[in-house]
Amino acid sequence: MSVLLDNLDLFIRGFLGTIQLFVIAGIGSLVVGGVLAAMRVSPVPFLRGAGMTYVNIVRNTPLTLVLFFFAFAWNRLDIVTLPFFALAASGLIVYTAAFVCEVLRSGVNTVPVGQAEASRALGLNFGLTLSQVVMPQALRAVVPPLVSVEIALLKNTTIAAGFSVVEAGSIIPSLSERGYNVLVGGLWVALGFVILVVPLTLLQRYLERRWRVAR
């Protein structure tokens, strides 16, 4: 207990950093992933190919390598010099977007073609088909795995600790420097993540159960 109470400042700053990084990278990954998914289901072969290449390359690259690139190489390119926090958030967005894209794409593909054909036969245009027929069905297949991907993102924010960003992962090395029992400290950090992750997992399972019957 004393490990937690003596270093409360460290824990609070750490977990606040984690939550900030999670919210920013979460929103960013949804936006970039959405654009990528739009490319992957577009009627233009070149854009489909570009989206597929991005997804295949990024999904097979370690996140540590992506963050490594942003932390050590980005500022050498002289484009815009960014602080470490923004660099870590960009790395997480670049990485997570590939997985978001796959979830969105496979969600759209779960809707049977007949649904769209029937709605076009009824005279609905592209916008109406998308908003009234395809999306309501695709959303059910998309949201539960999307929550899973964002949970993974929450856990992955710890890796930013290795690149000079203050967040929950960096609590442990700091405790080590201050000379506290790191084994206990590590368990407290783990507990913090359990508290953050379990509600999201429960939400995901609830949505999955509730929406499974729909088809």
Added chain:
Amino acid sequence: MTAVLFDVPGPRARRRNRILAVVGGALVVAFVGYVLYRLAATGQFESQKWSFILYENIQLLLLGALLATLEAFALAAVLSLLLGALLAAARLSDHAWLRAPATVVVEFFRAIPVLVMIFTIYFGLPSVGITISTLWAVVVGLTLYNGSVLAEVFRAGVVSLPRGQSEAAYALGMRKTQVMTNVLLPQALTAMLPTIISQLVVVLKDSALGFLIGYPELLFTTRTLGSQGQFDFPIIPVAIVVAAIYISMCLTLSWLANYLERRSRTRRRGTPPPTAPERVEPELVGA
């Protein structure tokens, strides 16, 4: 081709698609081109920055780093398969006193980030008098996480088999262990092999976390080489080489997983089941 979103394009849609192709294509090309231009403008393609490749010692250093990565990967892969099998057996047990703790262990290790585990092991164990090498800190951390994930994969594979399989085996007079090892496991493993291999890709990717505690694997070596002034700090060229190594290794494994999945799908007799939604499991996101 009719897709869910689009009908077969008519003349107007074809024209619109062409415009979309030109505009979208130009944007993509401009983006990639700009990155390449920045790389060239900051001198990343100059020969001095790439001269490190010519030195035999550096080639050996990179090879050694690759072997270190592969060593961590191989140890963690084998151990997590073992741990996964043990935990899955416990979770499928008929005895609640075995099932309950296994469930808690699996859920706990899946909920906490791998890096927190690795950090806790590496910085924490010395305070109780156990010194652990960086290699084993990485291996143990990866094993605890991926073992728990694989336990769920194994369990799901066994549970998803039709109940008639085990009922028929029991009717033949087989014992519990026989039903499991002779009837259920062979089928479950075949069905789950693609998922298992995809999980191994995650192990390979996560082995890069060793960099953060100073395990001398590929990324660590990249950092070391990148700070060499005599090659004009070639951190981007080395990172490009290392990225190519990682991506080709992971792509090979991913391709194997896809190949096995396609094969098992076409080999199954009868009408194929309605296409189940492809699942992106949170575990497969890895790090």
